[in-house]
Amino acid sequence: MRKSLKLLTVLIVLVAAALMWAWPYVKMEFAGSAHYTEQDTQEYEFYTPDLLKKMPRISSRYDFDFTNITGPASHVYAVRYYDAVDAEEIDLYLDSLGYKKQERCHIEAVCWLGTDPQEIVTVSTLETPKSILISVIYNF
Amino acid sequence: MSKRSDIIDGTSAARVPYGLVYTEVLGWIDLGHAQGTDIRNLLRSIDAGESSGKEYYDVAYSQSMSDPTRTIKMGKFITWRIKCGRSYLERKSIALAMMMSLARKFEGLQSSFPISLTTDSGFSGEDLVSDLLGFYRVVSTQNPFGMLRPVSKEEALKRWDYYGGIGSWKNETFQPLLFPDPERFPNASPRKGELPNFMKSVRPWNDFRSGIVRITSANGSFIDKAKGGVLPYA
Numbered sequence A: 001m002r003k004s005l006k007l008l009t010v011l012i013v014l015v016a017a018a019l020m021w022a023w024p025y026v027k028m029e030f031a032g033s034a035h036y037t038e039q040d041t042q043e044y045e046f047y048t049p050d051l052l053k054k055m056p057r058i059s060s061r062y063d064f065d066f067t068n069i070t071g072p073a074s075h076v077y078a079v080r081y082y083d084a085v086d087a088e089e090i091d092l093y094l095d096s097l098g099y100k101k102q103e104r105c106h107i108e109a110v111c112w113l114g115t116d117p118q119e120i121v122t123v124s125t126l127e128t129p130k131s132i133l134i135s136v137i138y139n140f
Numbered sequence B: 001m002s003k004r005s006d007i008i009d010g011t012s013a014a015r016v017p018y019g020l021v022y023t024e025v026l027g028w029i030d031l032g033h034a035q036g037t038d039i040r041n042l043l044r045s046i047d048a049g050e051s052s053g054k055e056y057y058d059v060a061y062s063q064s065m066s067d068p069t070r071t072i073k074m075g076k077f078i079t080w081r082i083k084c085g086r087s088y089l090e091r092k093s094i095a096l097a098m099m100m101s102l103a104r105k106f107e108g109l110q111s112s113f114p115i116s117l118t119t120d121s122g123f124s125g126e127d128l129v130s131d132l133l134g135f136y137r138v139v140s141t142q143n144p145f146g147m148l149r150p151v152s153k154e155e156a157l158k159r160w161d162y163y164g165g166i167g168s169w170k171n172e173t174f175q176p177l178l179f180p181d182p183e184r185f186p187n188a189s190p191r192k193g194e195l196p197n198f199m200k201s202v203r204p205w206n207d208f209r210s211g212i213v214r215i216t217s218a219n220g221s222f223i224d225k226a227k228g229g230v231l232p233y234a
Helices: A003-030 A041-047 A088-096 B037-050 B088-110 B127-139 B153-163
Strands: A033-036 A062-069 A074-082 A110-113 A119-126 A131-139 B020-023 B027-030 B056-066 B072-083 B213-225
Touching (some): A088 A119, B027 B127, B037 B127, B056 B088, B056 B213, B072 B088, B088 B213
Antiparallel strands (some): A033 A062, A119 A131
């Protein structure tokens, strides 16, 4: 085999390997939304903000969402605790981090504000399915 | 870009900041678009202009998109110069006209090459009507879902599966696009609906001759860092 052909083959294999490695990240980078659990390690590490990673697990059954809203732009990172009814532990956790509970909220939920003016945390109590949903909203 | 997995039960519509619901009155609603945070900020900057003491003040409104790692954002903006002394009703009318004018430009950006390769979101059937709902949640009624009749998740999934994803149905107007129940109306096709009265109560500002409102940037584009970016307000 000619030397240049060998080099080209090696190059193609290297590029293909790099693409295969990067592909999940490319997919996640362009995703409009994602739904995952803590066991989906790649998604969990890529999307989940520390606030949700360290949040008390008030139910043994929970999962996560990421939504990229374009237009009136925001990103929403959320954890949903199924069968949970009491958000007191979540309140204590947010309070310990310096978040302040707001009297008013733009949705029918409890809004919390921290020091980042682009960030709002909402705690929603839902019926179908019965759950507590905590959303971290970043507005642009 | 809305996906089938974004669909949630209609009973949660007022309580969550994202997700997709189907309503009998407005069709598909993207709850992320309908949060109204952009409108609240816009009205706040008009209010700030009114109390600035200047005879004329500039107000910018933008829509954008950002990557999940919040590295960059890109979008469209417009800037209008407003003569001080506007009533509360006029402020709402100006804000509505700014949102309606820019939302069309932004959806146009999303449906243009090469962005159209990564998303079918440009003029997606639910986008503009959801933006309009966001406006009325701020200026009129925060929880309008009792009037809009959202359906259960199962009912919504039935429509999605029968008619296909909402991204493939384009709507360049602020009128609702309705998808009749395929079980009750076999062979039905999507049709335009009527906005409910509460969503027609503000008329978008259309007087650009008297000098009260002048357009200083009609069609601006920007790219900026998503965290702590200053454009388009620089």
